[in-house]
Amino acid sequence: MSEIPALHALFGGTFDPIHYGHLRPVEALARQVGLQQVTLLPNNLPPHRPQPAASAAQRVAMVKLAIADRPLFRLDERELQRATPSWTVETLAELRLERGDRQPLAFIIGQDSLLSLHTWHRWQDLLSLCHLLVCQRPGYATKMESAELQQWLDAHLTDDTTLLHRQPAGLIFLADTPLVPVSATEIRQRRRRGESLDDLLPPAVTAFIDREGLYSE
Numbered sequence: 001m002s003e004i005p006a007l008h009a010l011f012g013g014t015f016d017p018i019h020y021g022h023l024r025p026v027e028a029l030a031r032q033v034g035l036q037q038v039t040l041l042p043n044n045l046p047p048h049r050p051q052p053a054a055s056a057a058q059r060v061a062m063v064k065l066a067i068a069d070r071p072l073f074r075l076d077e078r079e080l081q082r083a084t085p086s087w088t089v090e091t092l093a094e095l096r097l098e099r100g101d102r103q104p105l106a107f108i109i110g111q112d113s114l115l116s117l118h119t120w121h122r123w124q125d126l127l128s129l130c131h132l133l134v135c136q137r138p139g140y141a142t143k144m145e146s147a148e149l150q151q152w153l154d155a156h157l158t159d160d161t162t163l164l165h166r167q168p169a170g171l172i173f174l175a176d177t178p179l180v181p182v183s184a185t186e187i188r189q190r191r192r193r194g195e196s197l198d199d200l201l202p203p204a205v206t207a208f209i210d211r212e213g214l215y216s217e
């Protein structure tokens with residue numbers, strides 16, 4: 001029997017803009033789980049969200065600037081190359097086909113996304129395609145909103161990170177990550193009010209926002 005391929009972890013988001021609330025929890029998660037690489041997947045027209053303020057090219061440029069000195073991260077632009085909305089489940093199905101049934105795959109989300117996961121397109125298929133690795137996010141409940149959803153979560157939980165590397169999909173890991181109270185919404189609002197963005201995102205990304213005059217109205 002050949003060796004199991006290394007766990008492939010993906011982190012989707014609008015990244016409008018990318019900020020320390022994305023980067024720092026995922027860096028801590030990677031240390032806990034032993035991830036060598038995390039692939040950032042910027043969304044195209046996230047179906048359940050208002051349209052991004054920055055263009056796809058600007059969001060990609062900001063991701064590139066943010067990860068230039070962070071070798072953990074790489075960028076996959078596949079969702080932006082499609083004309084249709086990017087359903088996470090479809091991207092994961094595509095990756096599963098590309099990499100085969102034995103490939104351990106994980107999708108990283110914040111606690112807020114875990115709480116609203118049941119609103120995602122074909123959410124119940126997600127765990128047949130990947131594991132879910134959940135980062136803590138301040139200000140969000142730690143319990144699911146209904147007993148049924150909590151049961152679903154409990155049935156898939158593991159705290160054994162070795163299983164995430166051995167099994168191809170099906171587990172949920174709640175990581176012990178730093179609480180980073182930053183959101184892209186807050187960054188856009190602060191910019192509109194002319195307030196400082198210091199400590200919220202990498203300086204190279206702030207310089208890009210300044211240069212492009214992004215989020216100022």
Ligand code: ATP
Pocket residue numbers: 012013014015016020021022025108109110111112113135136137138180181182183184185186
């Ligand atoms: P917006 O404020 O525009 O809704 P956002 O800051 O939530 O954006 P997204 O790009 O929508 O950022 O988030 C992508 C992923 O990152 C989601 O899974 C979200 O839960 C997670 N995430 C975003 N900010 C944080 C944070 N501060 N801590 C932990 N996870 C986060």
